[in-house]
Amino acid sequence: EHFADTNQPPIVLNPISDITMENFPDSRNVDISNVFDDPDDENENIEVSLLSNSNPSLVNATLDENTISLTRLLSTGGTATITLQAISAEDTIKTSFSVTCIAQDLPPVVANPLGSVVFTTFPQTLSFDLEGVFDDPDNNNLFMEYEAEADGDFVTSYVDYDDMLVIVRNTPNEFTDNVVVTATSNGKTVEMNVQVSGGEITIEIATADF
Numbered sequence: 001e002h003f004a005d006t007n008q009p010p011i012v013l014n015p016i017s018d019i020t021m022e023n024f025p026d027s028r029n030v031d032i033s034n035v036f037d038d039p040d041d042e043n044e045n046i047e048v049s050l051l052s053n054s055n056p057s058l059v060n061a062t063l064d065e066n067t068i069s070l071t072r073l074l075s076t077g078g079t080a081t082i083t084l085q086a087i088s089a090e091d092t093i094k095t096s097f098s099v100t101c102i103a104q105d106l107p108p109v110v111a112n113p114l115g116s117v118v119f120t121t122f123p124q125t126l127s128f129d130l131e132g133v134f135d136d137p138d139n140n141n142l143f144m145e146y147e148a149e150a151d152g153d154f155v156t157s158y159v160d161y162d163d164m165l166v167i168v169r170n171t172p173n174e175f176t177d178n179v180v181v182t183a184t185s186n187g188k189t190v191e192m193n194v195q196v197s198g199g200e201i202t203i204e205i206a207t208a209d210f
Contacts (some may be wrong), residue, residue, distance in 0.1 A: 077103030119198030
């Protein structure tokens with residue numbers, strides 16, 4: 001009695017280890033050339049595809065020949081499960097691994113810096129809305145705190161309760177100064193320098209006629 005040869009399906013020979021990404025941004029390349037094996041067929045005939053990604057908004061995964069490229073897309077924490085499928089002689093097998101992203105607290109950034117400030121009269125006070133100037137990519141901007149300080153004595157600067165940067169000219173003489181605005185969010189800070197200048201102002205003192 002003759003029995004036909006039974007084709008053996010492919011197997012997962014070397015499973016891909018789970019990956020942890022502690023930093024943002026981060027990217028990894030994973031070699032999958034030795035992940036699958038077909039006991040009775042040539043391994044070069046195995047067709048591997050990226051079957052699914054459970055969290056594509058967190059981790060981008062692409063397959064190019066024998067390399068999986070993984071790119072972390074968000075600073076928030078989470079896990080993506082990547083599933084591969086191998087086909088050999090019409091038999092299939094799947095394997096999965098996880099990519100765990102540790103949450104990162106990114107510092108605030110200067111999103112829309114203020115331009116140079118020029119005073120044209122004396123006395124003079126100028127105000128600038130700081131809304132939209134700074135941004136925290138992973139926290140609520142409403143909780144951001146601000147401070148302002150001038151390098152010299154030519155102006156006085158502060159941030160009021162409405163998050164307005166206030167700069168007060170202190171001298172009628174020609175001057176150049178710099179104001180440092182500091183934004184703090186969740187304990188992390190960023191600084192913005194604002195150049196301040198003004199030309200000489202002639203002050204006329206009126207005299208009374210007797």
